[in-house]
Amino acid sequence: MTNSQLYSTIFKRKSIRKYDLTPLDTKTLAEIKEYSKHLTPVNKDIKYQLSFLNADDVKNLFPIKAPHYVCIHSEKKDGYLLNAGFLLQQMDLYFSVNNLGSCWLGMAKPTKEIPDVNNMEFVIMIAFGRTPENVHRSSVSEFKRKSLADITNVTGMDDILETIRIAPSATNSQPWYICGSAEELIVCRESLNFIKAPILGKNNQIDIGIALYHLYLALDHNNKKVAFDLQKQPAPKGYEFMIKVKVN
Ligand SMILES: Cc1cc2nc3c(=O)[nH]c(=O)nc-3n(C[C@H](O)[C@H](O)[C@H](O)COP(=O)(O)O)c2cc1C
Known part of the structure:
Protein backbone atom coordinates (compact mmCIF):
# COMPACT_ATOMS: atom_id res chain seq x y z
CA MET A 1 0.00 0.00 0.00
CA ARG A 130 -17.67 -6.44 1.66
CA THR A 131 -20.75 -4.56 0.61
CA PRO A 132 -23.38 -4.85 -2.12
CA GLU A 133 -23.15 -1.04 -2.46
CA ASN A 134 -20.69 0.98 -4.50
CA VAL A 135 -17.72 1.61 -2.18
CA HIS A 136 -16.75 4.87 -3.89
CA ARG A 137 -18.26 8.21 -4.79
CA SER A 138 -18.04 9.01 -8.48
CA SER A 139 -17.21 12.70 -7.98
CA VAL A 140 -16.12 15.15 -5.26
CA SER A 141 -19.43 17.00 -5.77
CA GLU A 142 -21.12 14.10 -3.93
CA PHE A 143 -19.44 15.08 -0.62
CA LYS A 144 -21.88 17.12 1.50
CA ARG A 145 -19.43 19.50 3.14
CA LYS A 146 -18.78 23.13 4.13
CA SER A 147 -16.96 25.34 1.62
CA LEU A 148 -13.20 25.86 1.83
CA ALA A 149 -13.82 29.50 2.86
CA ASP A 150 -15.77 28.23 5.89
CA ILE A 151 -12.90 26.11 7.20
CA THR A 152 -9.75 28.15 6.51
CA ASN A 153 -8.31 31.61 5.92
CA VAL A 154 -5.02 30.24 4.56
CA THR A 155 -4.57 31.00 0.87
CA GLY A 156 -2.43 29.47 -1.85
CA MET A 157 -2.85 25.82 -0.89
CA ASP A 158 -6.46 25.04 -1.80
CA ASP A 159 -5.63 21.62 -3.29
CA ILE A 160 -3.99 20.53 -0.04
CA LEU A 161 -6.68 21.93 2.28
CA GLU A 162 -9.40 20.37 0.11
CA THR A 163 -8.42 17.01 1.64
CA ILE A 164 -9.42 18.33 5.08
CA ARG A 165 -12.65 19.81 3.71
CA ILE A 166 -13.88 16.42 2.49
CA ALA A 167 -12.70 14.38 5.52
CA PRO A 168 -15.30 12.34 7.41
CA SER A 169 -16.44 13.46 10.87
CA ALA A 170 -18.95 12.32 13.49
CA THR A 171 -22.46 13.48 12.47
CA ASN A 172 -20.68 15.22 9.57
CA SER A 173 -20.02 18.14 11.96
CA GLN A 174 -16.72 19.12 10.26
CA PRO A 175 -15.39 20.81 13.44
CA TRP A 176 -12.05 21.94 11.94
CA TYR A 177 -10.62 25.37 11.18
CA ILE A 178 -7.16 25.96 9.72
CA CYS A 179 -5.34 29.25 10.14
CA GLY A 180 -1.70 30.37 10.30
CA SER A 181 0.32 30.28 7.10
CA ALA A 182 1.35 27.84 4.35
CA GLU A 183 4.59 27.22 6.32
CA GLU A 184 2.93 26.83 9.73
CA LEU A 185 -0.63 25.58 9.62
CA ILE A 186 -2.58 25.88 12.87
CA VAL A 187 -5.29 23.22 13.08
CA CYS A 188 -8.14 24.12 15.44
CA ARG A 189 -11.44 22.59 16.47
CA GLU A 190 -14.77 24.18 17.19
CA SER A 191 -15.22 24.94 20.91
CA LEU A 192 -18.29 23.22 22.29
CA ASN A 193 -20.71 24.65 24.83
CA PHE A 194 -21.38 22.84 28.11
CA ILE A 195 -24.38 21.00 26.63
CA LYS A 196 -22.59 19.68 23.54
CA ALA A 197 -19.16 19.07 25.10
CA PRO A 198 -19.99 15.90 27.08
CA ILE A 199 -21.71 14.31 24.04
CA LEU A 200 -19.53 15.47 21.16
CA GLY A 201 -16.22 16.41 22.80
CA LYS A 202 -14.54 13.04 22.30
CA ASN A 203 -15.53 12.42 18.68
CA ASN A 204 -14.76 16.02 17.87
CA GLN A 205 -11.07 15.46 18.75
CA ILE A 206 -10.97 12.15 16.87
CA ASP A 207 -12.35 14.09 13.86
CA ILE A 208 -9.37 16.45 13.93
CA GLY A 209 -7.00 13.45 13.89
CA ILE A 210 -8.80 12.13 10.80
CA ALA A 211 -8.52 15.48 9.02
CA LEU A 212 -4.87 15.75 10.06
CA TYR A 213 -4.10 12.41 8.38
CA HIS A 214 -5.66 13.69 5.14
CA LEU A 215 -3.50 16.82 5.44
CA TYR A 216 -0.40 14.69 6.09
CA LEU A 217 -1.04 12.62 2.94
CA ALA A 218 -1.72 15.74 0.85
CA LEU A 219 1.53 17.40 1.99
CA ASP A 220 3.43 14.17 1.33
CA HIS A 221 1.82 14.03 -2.14
CA ASN A 222 3.23 17.53 -2.76
CA ASN A 223 6.71 16.42 -1.61
CA LYS A 224 6.53 18.53 1.55
CA LYS A 225 8.12 17.52 4.83
CA VAL A 226 5.88 17.69 7.91
CA ALA A 227 6.65 18.22 11.61
CA PHE A 228 3.96 18.30 14.28
CA ASP A 229 4.09 20.70 17.22
CA LEU A 230 1.60 20.33 20.09
CA GLN A 231 2.79 23.47 21.93
CA LYS A 232 -0.37 25.51 22.57
CA GLN A 233 -0.98 28.53 20.29
CA PRO A 234 -3.72 31.16 20.23
CA ALA A 235 -6.80 30.09 18.24
CA PRO A 236 -9.49 32.25 16.62
CA LYS A 237 -12.60 33.05 18.71
CA GLY A 238 -14.90 30.04 18.95
CA TYR A 239 -12.08 27.53 18.29
CA GLU A 240 -9.50 25.62 20.33
CA PHE A 241 -5.91 24.97 19.26
CA MET A 242 -5.22 21.31 18.43
CA ILE A 243 -1.88 21.11 16.61
CA LYS A 244 0.60 23.13 14.56
CA VAL A 245 1.88 21.57 11.34
CA LYS A 246 5.26 22.88 10.20
CA VAL A 247 5.69 22.45 6.47
CA ASN A 248 8.85 22.64 4.36
C1 LIG B 1 -15.65 9.80 14.86
C2 LIG B 1 -16.79 9.38 13.96
C3 LIG B 1 -17.89 8.71 14.49
C4 LIG B 1 -18.92 8.28 13.63
N1 LIG B 1 -19.96 7.56 14.16
C5 LIG B 1 -20.94 7.11 13.34
C6 LIG B 1 -22.00 6.29 13.86
O1 LIG B 1 -22.04 6.00 15.06
N2 LIG B 1 -22.95 5.84 12.99
C7 LIG B 1 -22.91 6.15 11.65
O2 LIG B 1 -23.80 5.73 10.90
N3 LIG B 1 -21.92 6.93 11.13
C8 LIG B 1 -20.94 7.39 11.93
N4 LIG B 1 -19.90 8.14 11.42
C9 LIG B 1 -19.85 8.44 9.98
C10 LIG B 1 -20.22 9.89 9.67
O3 LIG B 1 -21.61 10.07 9.83
C11 LIG B 1 -19.77 10.21 8.24
O4 LIG B 1 -18.37 10.11 8.17
C12 LIG B 1 -20.16 11.62 7.80
O5 LIG B 1 -21.58 11.75 7.75
C13 LIG B 1 -19.59 11.95 6.41
O6 LIG B 1 -20.02 11.01 5.44
P1 LIG B 1 -18.99 10.14 4.62
O7 LIG B 1 -18.13 9.36 5.59
O8 LIG B 1 -19.84 9.22 3.77
O9 LIG B 1 -18.14 11.06 3.78
C14 LIG B 1 -18.89 8.59 12.24
C15 LIG B 1 -17.77 9.27 11.73
C16 LIG B 1 -16.73 9.65 12.57
C17 LIG B 1 -15.56 10.34 11.97
Missing part, protein backbone atom coordinates in the same frame (compact mmCIF):
# COMPACT_ATOMS: atom_id res chain seq x y z
CA THR A 2 1.47 3.35 -1.00
CA ASN A 3 0.72 6.85 0.29
CA SER A 4 -0.25 7.71 -3.26
CA GLN A 5 -3.00 5.03 -3.27
CA LEU A 6 -4.25 6.23 0.13
CA TYR A 7 -4.17 9.87 -1.06
CA SER A 8 -6.23 9.12 -4.21
CA THR A 9 -8.96 7.41 -2.23
CA ILE A 10 -9.55 10.55 -0.08
CA PHE A 11 -11.47 12.00 -3.05
CA LYS A 12 -13.88 9.08 -3.43
CA ARG A 13 -14.25 7.33 -0.07
CA LYS A 14 -17.59 7.20 1.70
CA SER A 15 -19.17 5.58 4.77
CA ILE A 16 -20.80 2.22 4.10
CA ARG A 17 -23.59 1.08 6.40
CA LYS A 18 -24.76 -2.10 4.62
CA TYR A 19 -22.53 -5.20 4.65
CA ASP A 20 -22.40 -8.70 3.31
CA LEU A 21 -22.05 -10.52 6.66
CA THR A 22 -19.91 -13.31 5.18
CA PRO A 23 -16.51 -13.05 6.89
CA LEU A 24 -13.57 -12.02 4.70
CA ASP A 25 -11.23 -14.78 3.55
CA THR A 26 -8.20 -15.58 5.71
CA LYS A 27 -5.68 -14.08 3.27
CA THR A 28 -7.48 -10.71 3.02
CA LEU A 29 -7.83 -10.53 6.81
CA ALA A 30 -4.16 -11.42 7.29
CA GLU A 31 -3.16 -8.61 4.88
CA ILE A 32 -5.34 -6.12 6.78
CA LYS A 33 -3.80 -7.18 10.10
CA GLU A 34 -0.29 -6.92 8.69
CA TYR A 35 -0.96 -3.40 7.35
CA SER A 36 -2.39 -2.41 10.76
CA LYS A 37 0.97 -3.17 12.39
CA HIS A 38 2.72 -0.42 10.43
CA LEU A 39 0.60 2.69 11.01
CA THR A 40 2.14 6.13 11.56
CA PRO A 41 1.18 7.91 14.82
CA VAL A 42 1.14 11.66 15.51
CA ASN A 43 2.89 11.00 18.81
CA LYS A 44 4.91 7.80 19.10
CA ASP A 45 4.99 8.11 22.91
CA ILE A 46 1.29 7.29 23.21
CA LYS A 47 0.81 3.52 23.55
CA TYR A 48 -2.15 2.02 21.72
CA GLN A 49 -3.49 -1.30 20.58
CA LEU A 50 -5.67 -2.26 17.62
CA SER A 51 -7.94 -5.30 17.99
CA PHE A 52 -10.06 -7.08 15.39
CA LEU A 53 -13.57 -8.09 16.41
CA ASN A 54 -16.36 -10.11 14.81
CA ALA A 55 -20.06 -9.24 14.53
CA ASP A 56 -20.91 -10.99 17.82
CA ASP A 57 -18.26 -9.07 19.77
CA VAL A 58 -19.82 -5.62 19.25
CA LYS A 59 -22.84 -3.77 20.62
CA ASN A 60 -24.00 -0.80 18.54
CA LEU A 61 -26.83 1.65 19.14
CA PHE A 62 -27.11 2.19 15.38
CA PRO A 63 -28.48 -0.75 13.36
CA ILE A 64 -25.21 -1.23 11.46
CA LYS A 65 -23.96 -4.82 11.41
CA ALA A 66 -20.67 -5.75 9.75
CA PRO A 67 -18.66 -8.98 9.64
CA HIS A 68 -15.56 -7.26 11.09
CA TYR A 69 -14.54 -4.33 13.25
CA VAL A 70 -11.19 -2.80 14.11
CA CYS A 71 -11.08 -1.00 17.44
CA ILE A 72 -8.44 1.10 19.14
CA HIS A 73 -7.50 1.22 22.82
CA SER A 74 -5.10 3.93 23.88
CA GLU A 75 -3.13 5.22 26.78
CA LYS A 76 -4.87 8.37 28.07
CA LYS A 77 -2.14 10.96 27.39
CA ASP A 78 -2.46 14.50 26.01
CA GLY A 79 -3.62 14.30 22.39
CA TYR A 80 -4.61 10.61 22.52
CA LEU A 81 -7.96 11.14 20.78
CA LEU A 82 -6.31 13.10 17.96
CA ASN A 83 -3.70 10.33 17.71
CA ALA A 84 -6.42 7.63 17.56
CA GLY A 85 -8.26 9.45 14.75
CA PHE A 86 -5.00 9.84 12.80
CA LEU A 87 -4.20 6.13 13.20
CA LEU A 88 -7.61 4.67 12.37
CA GLN A 89 -8.11 6.92 9.33
CA GLN A 90 -5.17 4.99 7.87
CA MET A 91 -7.35 1.88 8.23
CA ASP A 92 -10.45 3.61 6.78
CA LEU A 93 -8.55 4.67 3.65
CA TYR A 94 -6.88 1.24 3.34
CA PHE A 95 -10.33 -0.42 3.27
CA SER A 96 -11.51 1.99 0.58
CA VAL A 97 -8.41 1.38 -1.58
CA ASN A 98 -9.14 -2.35 -1.33
CA ASN A 99 -12.81 -1.98 -2.34
CA LEU A 100 -14.04 -2.84 1.13
CA GLY A 101 -16.80 -0.87 2.84
CA SER A 102 -16.10 0.81 6.17
CA CYS A 103 -17.78 3.15 8.65
CA TRP A 104 -16.52 4.87 11.80
CA LEU A 105 -18.81 3.99 14.72
CA GLY A 106 -18.89 6.53 17.55
CA MET A 107 -21.54 4.68 19.58
CA ALA A 108 -20.40 1.05 19.33
CA LYS A 109 -18.66 -0.82 22.14
CA PRO A 110 -16.91 -4.20 22.40
CA THR A 111 -19.02 -6.73 24.32
CA LYS A 112 -16.14 -8.91 25.46
CA GLU A 113 -12.90 -8.37 27.35
CA ILE A 114 -10.08 -7.68 24.92
CA PRO A 115 -6.77 -9.31 25.85
CA ASP A 116 -3.64 -7.24 26.52
CA VAL A 117 -5.23 -3.78 26.63
CA ASN A 118 -4.05 -3.44 30.26
CA ASN A 119 -5.27 -0.09 31.53
CA MET A 120 -5.73 1.48 28.14
CA GLU A 121 -9.05 3.17 27.32
CA PHE A 122 -11.34 1.94 24.56
CA VAL A 123 -11.53 4.88 22.11
CA ILE A 124 -13.52 4.00 18.98
CA MET A 125 -14.00 1.41 16.24
CA ILE A 126 -14.54 1.11 12.50
CA ALA A 127 -16.83 -1.49 10.90
CA PHE A 128 -15.59 -3.09 7.68
CA GLY A 129 -16.37 -5.79 5.17
